[in-house]
Amino acid sequence: MDRSSFVISRDILKRAIWESFVKMDPRILVCNPVMFVVEVGFVVTLLLTFDPNLYGGDYPASERWYNLIVTVILFLTILFGNFAEAVAEGRGKAQAESLRKTKTDLMANRRLDNGLYEVVPASTLHRGDIVRVVANEMIPADGDVLEGLGSVDESAITGESAPVIRGAGGDFSSVTGGTKLLSDELVIRISVDPGESFLDRMISLVEGASRQKTPNELALSVLLAGLTIIFLFVVVTLEPMARYLHHTIDIATLIALLVCLIPTTIGALLSAIGIAGMDRVIRFNVIAKSGKAVEAAGDVNTLILDKTGTITIGNRLASEFLPVGKHTEKEVIETAVIASLFDETPEGRSVVDLGRELRVSFVRERYTEAENVEFSADTRMSGLNLPDGSAVRKGAVDAIKRNVMENGGTIPLDLDEMTERIAKEGGTPLAVVKDTDIYGLIYLKDIVKSGMRERFQELRKMGIKTVMCTGDNPLTAATIAKEAGVDDYIAEAKPEDKMRLIREEQERGKLVAMSGDGTNDAPALAQADVGLAMNTGTTAAKEAGNMIDLDSDPTKLIEVVSIGKQLLITRGAITTFSIANDVAKYFAIIPAIFVTMIPALRVLNVMHLTSSHSAILSALIFNALIIPLLIPLAMRGVKYRPMSATNMLVRNLLVYGVGGVIAPFIGIKVIDLLLTALGIARI
Ligand SMILES: Nc1ncnc2c1ncn2[C@@H]1O[C@H](COP(=O)(O)OP(=O)(O)OP(=O)(O)O)[C@@H](O)[C@H]1O
Numbered sequence: 001m002d003r004s005s006f007v008i009s010r011d012i013l014k015r016a017i018w019e020s021f022v023k024m025d026p027r028i029l030v031c032n033p034v035m036f037v038v039e040v041g042f043v044v045t046l047l048l049t050f051d052p053n054l055y056g057g058d059y060p061a062s063e064r065w066y067n068l069i070v071t072v073i074l075f076l077t078i079l080f081g082n083f084a085e086a087v088a089e090g091r092g093k094a095q096a097e098s099l100r101k102t103k104t105d106l107m108a109n110r111r112l113d114n115g116l117y118e119v120v121p122a123s124t125l126h127r128g129d130i131v132r133v134v135a136n137e138m139i140p141a142d143g144d145v146l147e148g149l150g151s152v153d154e155s156a157i158t159g160e161s162a163p164v165i166r167g168a169g170g171d172f173s174s175v176t177g178g179t180k181l182l183s184d185e186l187v188i189r190i191s192v193d194p195g196e197s198f199l200d201r202m203i204s205l206v207e208g209a210s211r212q213k214t215p216n217e218l219a220l221s222v223l224l225a226g227l228t229i230i231f232l233f234v235v236v237t238l239e240p241m242a243r244y245l246h247h248t249i250d251i252a253t254l255i256a257l258l259v260c261l262i263p264t265t266i267g268a269l270l271s272a273i274g275i276a277g278m279d280r281v282i283r284f285n286v287i288a289k290s291g292k293a294v295e296a297a298g299d300v301n302t303l304i305l306d307k308t309g310t311i312t313i314g315n316r317l318a319s320e321f322l323p324v325g326k327h328t329e330k331e332v333i334e335t336a337v338i339a340s341l342f343d344e345t346p347e348g349r350s351v352v353d354l355g356r357e358l359r360v361s362f363v364r365e366r367y368t369e370a371e372n373v374e375f376s377a378d379t380r381m382s383g384l385n386l387p388d389g390s391a392v393r394k395g396a397v398d399a400i401k402r403n404v405m406e407n408g409g410t411i412p413l414d415l416d417e418m419t420e421r422i423a424k425e426g427g428t429p430l431a432v433v434k435d436t437d438i439y440g441l442i443y444l445k446d447i448v449k450s451g452m453r454e455r456f457q458e459l460r461k462m463g464i465k466t467v468m469c470t471g472d473n474p475l476t477a478a479t480i481a482k483e484a485g486v487d488d489y490i491a492e493a494k495p496e497d498k499m500r501l502i503r504e505e506q507e508r509g510k511l512v513a514m515s516g517d518g519t520n521d522a523p524a525l526a527q528a529d530v531g532l533a534m535n536t537g538t539t540a541a542k543e544a545g546n547m548i549d550l551d552s553d554p555t556k557l558i559e560v561v562s563i564g565k566q567l568l569i570t571r572g573a574i575t576t577f578s579i580a581n582d583v584a585k586y587f588a589i590i591p592a593i594f595v596t597m598i599p600a601l602r603v604l605n606v607m608h609l610t611s612s613h614s615a616i617l618s619a620l621i622f623n624a625l626i627i628p629l630l631i632p633l634a635m636r637g638v639k640y641r642p643m644s645a646t647n648m649l650v651r652n653l654l655v656y657g658v659g660g661v662i663a664p665f666i667g668i669k670v671i672d673l674l675l676t677a678l679g680i681a682r683i
């Protein structure tokens with residue numbers, strides 16, 4: 001899928017123009033009360049174009065022309081609003097079409113009860129079905145690998161061309177329908193029912209079908225509807241006032257005034273702003289499951305980030321072996337390598353590699369009888385139980401120490417000092433032990449990603465607190481935290497600690513964002529207000545999060561928060577602009593209407609427009625034109641700099657509030673001059 005293109009293609013444009021007319025349907029438009037009022041006004045002025053005296057009065061035939069112009073401008077106002085929404089939806093619709101094509105021709109080899117396989121369309125697969133996929137076949141639906149290991153091309157979904165490894169068990173067992181197996185053979189248990197797959201969700205998401213108004217959008221819509229009702233009262237009461245002054249105001253003028261005063265600009269652009277925000281997230285290769293998730297990202301107060309792989313590069317590699325007590329370096333290396341023989345984590349493999357580099361000889365086959373004890377985030381150790389009954393382990397120093405003491409062993413005197421040395425340098429010390437005898441330490445090196453400090457500084461300016469969460473010891477954590485410039489950290493953290501941290505922050509009224517991949521991250525991902533799951537992660541994690549990063553880069557959480565903030569700021573800015581505009585339009589129209597009735601109002605007539613009709617038409621034209629002029633801003637988002645919410649508010653009030661008052665004065669005056677030049681002003 002092409003997400004790099006920012007330009008709107010001709011096809012999208014053509015379709016958007018067509019859609020702008022389709023959206024004129026009052027049954028669709030009624031969902032947008034502000035624009036619906038404009039449409040009602042349009043119908044009334046259209047009727048008045050045919051018969052200016054339809055609702056009484058004694059208007060000359062020339063009044064028709066004025067009514068016609070008002071009608072046309074009202075029509076364009078609605079059309080521009082529809083166009084904004086249609087353009088915003090356009091890219092998603094085009095994407096959805098290409099995704100749908102991927103989906104339609106998928107076939108599957110489904111296992112029957114007798115163990116044989118039958119070929120069925122992928123759309124008939126259900127949760128629990130078992131399918132077999134061989135090299136160069138498409139994976140028919142989302143599932144978990146039961147048997148086999150193979151490389152998968154996920155570019156149809158992620159746009160990333162480098163193949164990824166998927167295999168049974170562990171954190172890399174989930175596969176996605178619509179991706180292609182490049183090598184070997186996989187047996188997969190399907191984890192979704194028809195219509196629920198990732199591809200389905202992505203289609204409905206990009207095409208906006210699942211788009212519901214977010215809580216913030218709803219609140220703003222209610223406010224806009226409220227303003228519309230207030231202005232309706234204002235405009236309706238003008239007529240008796242005029243009559244009291246022995247004048248009448250024609251209906252087309254009242255409607256024009258109403259449309260100018262109600263917040264049409266934000267009413268027309270509101271949904272386009274929301275769709276464009278979702279779109280920005282998608283173009284960033286992150287799938288947000290709802291618009292609400294993107295908005296929540298903009299409101300986040302606390303960001304919880306893992307240390308390893310998020311703040312640091314993440315390939316913690318063994319760089320040194322340090323003996324303690326009476327042991328020699330050779331002994332530490334040998335024991336560490338034995339403890340890592342079957343440890344498939346990057347840490348484990350790097351220990352074996354370094355051992356080989358240091359020419360420590362070992363015979364892997366001698367340990368095939370040994371029982372492998374895999375690393376877990378709960379025990380924070382890994383190793384082997386040897387056939388002779390002894391246990392070899394490596395792991396977090398505090399975990400190993402506790403274990404040794406519980407089993408009646410003693411701690412070598414120089415262990416703490418050595419541990420501290422490694423930790424102070426930001427490295428991760430792993431203790432190596434055989435039964436209760438601690439041999440020494442493995443020095444795992446990891447470095448902070450470049451640019452982290454600056455990014456955390458930006459977050460701080462936005463008022464967001466960053467907390468680093470790590471299973472590492474407090475000293476290593478403190479060193480890395482200081483180096484990266486995070487606000488806070490928790491060390492020796494187990495998965496449940498992350499959950500507790502999220503709850504505590506939420507209880508204090510904060511919105512929390514985190515990223516995660518493993519199954520044990522799933523509860524925390526679900527609890528967080530914004531949970532960014534990695535695409536390489538487990539099905540459970542992907543289901544629990546409300547966003548999925550297709551590139552599996554946990555640092556993207558920072559950008560997602562920025563995109564959310566930008567969405568909220570854009571909406572705020574255009575709302576401010578829209579309402580500020582009204583002030584200017586008020587001063588253009590009210591004196592123009594009343595100046596003939598109340599000559600004293602002349603002092604208010606600051607704009608010196610040619611005639612009252614010209615004043616009204618100019619304001620109405622400006623009101624319509626501002627919508628397409630602001631579409632690029634709505635789509636792109638307001639350029640935003642990291643700063644506190646208060647500073648941002650003040651700045652935006654100045655730019656969009658003051659700008660919103662001044663712009664129409666200039667715009668309306670220019671249009672009035674044009675209308676005068678064209679001879680329309682005296683109509
Ligand atoms: N393969 C391994 N074998 C033994 N111990 C390990 C292994 N990998 C890590 N450890 C130890 O377990 C601790 C916890 O590891 P875990 O991966 O859960 O957290 P972490 O990666 O340090 O946390 P984070 O990813 O947030 O930085 C590590 O700090 C390290 O001391």
Ligand SMILES: [K+]
Binds near residue numbers: 259260261262264
């Ligand atoms: K308006």
Ligand SMILES: [Mg+2]
Binds near residue numbers: 308
């Ligand atoms: Mg980890």
